[in-house]
Amino acid sequence: MLSPFEMENPFLPELCKTARFVARRGHGILAADESSPTAGKRLMTIGLENSESNRRQYREMLCTTPGLCKYISGVIMSPETLFQTTSDGRRFVDVLVEQGIVPGVKVDTGLCVMPGSGGETATQGLDGLGERCRAYYAEGARFAKWRAVFKISATTPSERAMVENAQALARYASICQEHGLCPIIEPEVTLGPGDYSIGKAAHLTERVLSHVYRALNMHDVVLEATLLKPSMVLPGLDALTVPKEEVAEHTLRTLMRTVPPAVPGILFLSGGMSAQEATNNLQQLQRIARNAPWTLSFSFGRALLESVLTTWGGQPANVKAAQHLLLELARVNGEAQLGIWNEEHPAANSTRTALPKLSYSS
Ligand code: 5MM
Numbered sequence: 001m002l003s004p005f006e007m008e009n010p011f012l013p014e015l016c017k018t019a020r021f022v023a024r025r026g027h028g029i030l031a032a033d034e035s036s037p038t039a040g041k042r043l044m045t046i047g048l049e050n051s052e053s054n055r056r057q058y059r060e061m062l063c064t065t066p067g068l069c070k071y072i073s074g075v076i077m078s079p080e081t082l083f084q085t086t087s088d089g090r091r092f093v094d095v096l097v098e099q100g101i102v103p104g105v106k107v108d109t110g111l112c113v114m115p116g117s118g119g120e121t122a123t124q125g126l127d128g129l130g131e132r133c134r135a136y137y138a139e140g141a142r143f144a145k146w147r148a149v150f151k152i153s154a155t156t157p158s159e160r161a162m163v164e165n166a167q168a169l170a171r172y173a174s175i176c177q178e179h180g181l182c183p184i185i186e187p188e189v190t191l192g193p194g195d196y197s198i199g200k201a202a203h204l205t206e207r208v209l210s211h212v213y214r215a216l217n218m219h220d221v222v223l224e225a226t227l228l229k230p231s232m233v234l235p236g237l238d239a240l241t242v243p244k245e246e247v248a249e250h251t252l253r254t255l256m257r258t259v260p261p262a263v264p265g266i267l268f269l270s271g272g273m274s275a276q277e278a279t280n281n282l283q284q285l286q287r288i289a290r291n292a293p294w295t296l297s298f299s300f301g302r303a304l305l306e307s308v309l310t311t312w313g314g315q316p317a318n319v320k321a322a323q324h325l326l327l328e329l330a331r332v333n334g335e336a337q338l339g340i341w342n343e344e345h346p347a348a349n350s351t352r353t354a355l356p357k358l359s360y361s362s
Pocket of ligand 1: 031032033034035036037038039076110147188269270271272299300301302303359
């Protein structure tokens with residue numbers, strides 16, 4: 001039997017269509033939704049001030065890349081970008097939709113430390129979320145994203161952090177579905193310090209995802225109208241690195257144990273892996289997951305953007321070169337999603353960027 005929420009939601013066909021379209025094979029998501037503090041850190045690396053104008057120019061360079069829709073099905077924007085226009089006066093939403101790319105928006109408002117937790121975080125942004133979703137939908141957004149962050153240590157993630165973050169993700173998802181935005185559920189188990197093994201990371205990621213899907217069920221979230229954005233399962237930064245085969249096996253097993261087949265797509269974050277490492281792992285996953293019930297693809301931020309930002313450097317003369325690089329990075333990841341990538345990587349020299357970004361609300 002369907003839940004009353006499901007029966008009464010007029011957006012449901014559109015939500016399911018959006019989820020399937022964004023998760024279609026050979027495509028992934030460009031995560032360009034850095035909050036202002038994170039954008040500031042990125043712009044500082046190329047000597048630019050964290051001004052609205054510089055953030056807008058950066059996003060304009062990304063979103064106007066010719067041919068991006070060949071490999072990118074959705075772009076996650078910050079609310080700021082959603083309401084901005086390009087230098088020739090076109091709304092970012094229109095620039096994307098004209099290319100056949102679905103506009104998305106980050107709707108959480110950042111992390112806060114839970115008092116007495118030893119530094120574990122909860123994600124904020126539920127207050128007024130319905131109203132904001134209504135405005136984002138009216139502006140043209142069709143999917144949303146909310147990120148919860150979990151750290152691995154001897155005592156974390158705690159039960160408290162898992163329950164709190166799973167509940168918030170589920171509340172967020174249900175509010176989004178009510179207002180026509182397909183929710184991307186992002187429980188990031190961060191690639192952090194420590195010599196914990198990949199087995200431990202797998203075990204804890206399984207616990208986190210199990211909490212998340214239990215909460216989604218409790219809140220009657222319709223899984224066919226959601227997407228999952230998890231981290232790949234990796235050992236701690238101080239442990240020996242493991243080959244891509246091991247990463248893919250642990251990641252797939254964890255997902256098979258926790259994510260229902262009704263979910264159309266699982267789009268990984270890059271989480272501080274090097275750009276090439278992220279592509280390699282994505283391709284390896286396809287090799288061992290031919291019969292997986294969901295599409296396994298990418299929703300990368302840093303793995304797509306880091307070298308592009310450096311190439312751009314804030315200089316109009318470099319826009320073409322930066323766009324060319326972005327298209328190449330999107331292409332190799334699109335091909336990795338299909339399991340057919342076999343060339344050199346356009347960002348082969350990139351390195352890991354962990355420790356991860358943690359932007360906190362004031
Ligand atoms: C682009 O970064 C997103 C927003 O982060 P902040 O709120 O901290 O500024 C972030 O949620 C991103 O979408 C995911 O972490 C995936 O990005 P990576 O770089 O891990 O692929």
